[in-house]
Amino acid sequence: MGWRIAITSSDGENVDQSFGRATRIYVVDLSPDGEYAAVDVLQRPPYCDQCGGTRNDLNELLRRVSGCRAVLTQKAGDFVQMTLAEHDIQIFEQSGAIKENLLKISRYYRRPVKSPA
Amino acid sequence: MNALIEQPRYACALGAQQSVLAIPGALPIVHAGPGCSSKLFGFASFGAGFQGEGFGGGSHVSSTNTDEQDVVFGGESKLNNVINGALRILDGELFVVLTGCTADIIGDDSLSAARDFAARGHPVVGVETGGFKGNNYFGHEEVIKAIVNQFVGEVEPVPRPRTVNVFSVLPYQNPFWRGDLEEIKRLLEGLGLGVNILFGGGSQGVREWRAIPHAAFNLLLSPSTGLETAELLRAKYRTDFLHYPVLPVGGAETSRFLREVSAFAGLDSETAENFIAGEEKRFYDYFVSLADFISEYRNNLPSELYLVADSIYGPGLSSFLVNELGFIPRGIYLTDAPADRGRRLIERSISERGGFQINFESDGGLIEADIRRRIGGGHKAVILGSSWEKFIAQDTGNLYLYVSLPLNETVVLNKTYVGYNGGLNLMADLYSSLFSRKTTTSRTQLFTD
Numbered sequence: 001m002g003w004r005i006a007i008t009s010s011d012g013e014n015v016d017q018s019f020g021r022a023t024r025i026y027v028v029d030l031s032p033d034g035e036y037a038a039v040d041v042l043q044r045p046p047y048c049d050q051c052g053g054t055r056n057d058l059n060e061l062l063r064r065v066s067g068c069r070a071v072l073t074q075k076a077g078d079f080v081q082m083t084l085a086e087h088d089i090q091i092f093e094q095s096g097a098i099k100e101n102l103l104k105i106s107r108y109y110r111r112p113v114k115s116p117a
Numbered sequence: 118m119n120a121l122i123e124q125p126r127y128a129c130a131l132g133a134q135q136s137v138l139a140i141p142g143a144l145p146i147v148h149a150g151p152g153c154s155s156k157l158f159g160f161a162s163f164g165a166g167f168q169g170e171g172f173g174g175g176s177h178v179s180s181t182n183t184d185e186q187d188v189v190f191g192g193e194s195k196l197n198n199v200i201n202g203a204l205r206i207l208d209g210e211l212f213v214v215l216t217g218c219t220a221d222i223i224g225d226d227s228l229s230a231a232r233d234f235a236a237r238g239h240p241v242v243g244v245e246t247g248g249f250k251g252n253n254y255f256g257h258e259e260v261i262k263a264i265v266n267q268f269v270g271e272v273e274p275v276p277r278p279r280t281v282n283v284f285s286v287l288p289y290q291n292p293f294w295r296g297d298l299e300e301i302k303r304l305l306e307g308l309g310l311g312v313n314i315l316f317g318g319g320s321q322g323v324r325e326w327r328a329i330p331h332a333a334f335n336l337l338l339s340p341s342t343g344l345e346t347a348e349l350l351r352a353k354y355r356t357d358f359l360h361y362p363v364l365p366v367g368g369a370e371t372s373r374f375l376r377e378v379s380a381f382a383g384l385d386s387e388t389a390e391n392f393i394a395g396e397e398k399r400f401y402d403y404f405v406s407l408a409d410f411i412s413e414y415r416n417n418l419p420s421e422l423y424l425v426a427d428s429i430y431g432p433g434l435s436s437f438l439v440n441e442l443g444f445i446p447r448g449i450y451l452t453d454a455p456a457d458r459g460r461r462l463i464e465r466s467i468s469e470r471g472g473f474q475i476n477f478e479s480d481g482g483l484i485e486a487d488i489r490r491r492i493g494g495g496h497k498a499v500i501l502g503s504s505w506e507k508f509i510a511q512d513t514g515n516l517y518l519y520v521s522l523p524l525n526e527t528v529v530l531n532k533t534y535v536g537y538n539g540g541l542n543l544m545a546d547l548y549s550s551l552f553s554r555k556t557t558t559s560r561t562q563l564f565t566d
Contacts, residue, residue: 105189
């Protein structure tokens with residue numbers, strides 16, 4: 001069991017960029033005990049409107065994160081949130097240390113979930 | 118114990134936001150999911166006789182609207198932001214932070230957040246009211262205790278003679294609470310008491326709450342809700358309390374109530390007796406004036422009583438209807454699940470007042486089935502209850518009056534069924550329903566269209 005997570009980060013240590021302005025996206029595989037390993041680092045131009053991004057840029061970005069269960073980012077706009085939701089990708093808006101945030105996400109994902117009777 | 122019930126009559130503990138809104142000057146800050154606060158307002162105010170928004174809030178209460186994000190990372194920073202924002206833009210004298218299920222399950226330390234603001238001089242109180250902890254009767258009492266402990270605080274009491282704090286009906290959950298508290302205050306002032314009524318328009322609001330430690334005594338007008346508060350105040354401020362478990366309705370019970378209060382408070386008995394005599398004369402003058410109507414329409418009068426209300430309101434109403442108006446109690450259902458000692462006290466109070474069967478039942482589906490079975494094909498019943506009971510009355514061709522929640526089809530302002538005035542209101546509403554809710558025929562006059 002594990003989950004692939006995309007993280008907007010300038011240094012690989014902290015979540016410090018919003019989704020639209022991120023220039024680097026780390027893709028990690030997160031295990032239930034909170035350990036993680038990077039599988040990819042995407043370098044890219046910022047996507048957001050103010051940065052001159054287009055719908056094609058967003059589509060390309062979505063293609064690159066399409067296998068992820070969630071995106072961990074500092075902030076994401078409504079349109080991005082809706083678009084990612086359509087692709088069943090969850091968004092967590094939380095800045096700070098990647099290690100601690102991923103630990104909390106792993107605890108959340110591994111919680112026992114009861115199915116409706 | 119887990120159980121599913123139909124037709125719920127009360128809300129979860131977070132419903133105590135309505136108790137906060139009932140204090141002039143106080144504002145709730147809800148740390149719960151989106152929808153919790155507005156649904157509780159919908160149940161206890163909008164769907165309860167359209168009682169309005171209280172001091173400030175209604176469906177616009179400050180809320181953290183916690184979501185999945187807060188479940189994963191904790192919602193304390195969001196709560197801090199919302200408290201900060203509320204303090205900045207809302208004009209309140211007291212802010213009460215109430216938590217919902219989500220915050221309490223994930224373990225947010227909401228009380229610490231409130232304490233931190235209080236330590237910086239802000240009038241902020243915190244109380245955990247996660248829905249799984251109890252119903253809004255429980256939440257109401259938790260809110261009062263939190264305000265006493267965290268806001269009124271450690272005060273050396275300077276007792277003011279002939280002043281009383283009143284703890285009684287639940288604001289909003291009792292649709293007539295505003296009128297009831299006005300009548301209770303009027304009665305106690307008639308004895309010569311200064312009254313801290315604490316909730317509603319007749320209260321001086323937060324200032325009155327600060328005066329709680331200095332009252333000569335506390336009056337608990339309820340079988341069990343409020344008992345922990347009275348005990349807390351006795352321990353904290355050494356204030357004794359009179360526990361009168363039955364809400365007085367009508368002439369006999371109200372006079373008994375006033376005599377007990379007067380004796381407990383050591384008031385001048387002549388003043389009390391003069392006041393009671395004047396009130397009784399007025400009450401029974403009106404009462405006797407019903408004689409013509411009762412004799413003319415006696416073939417139509419209801420004689421069997423069914424009542425669905427909470428344990429604060431139900432015993433007083435049914436005692437009046439049974440003991441002063443002669444109704445036969447066929448089904449009395451108390452819906453708020455009072456604690457065991459409250460139940461024993463209610464049973465003892467009822468046995469002192471004619472002794473009739475009462476049922477503690479929160480499941481509206483079971484209540485409905487029992488009422489339908491007992492009524493059978495009869496048309497001599499009046500059902501006092503909520504909008505749910507209206508359907509039973511209409512189906513079976515019997516009368517109904519609204520006295521409890523949910524209450525979606527009537528507007529409630531200053532109506533009361535408490536005290537002398539409440540007894541008169543109840544008689545007028547009860548007998549007027551003969552003409553509005555079924556075909557009624559006079560013995561001597563012929564009405565034609």
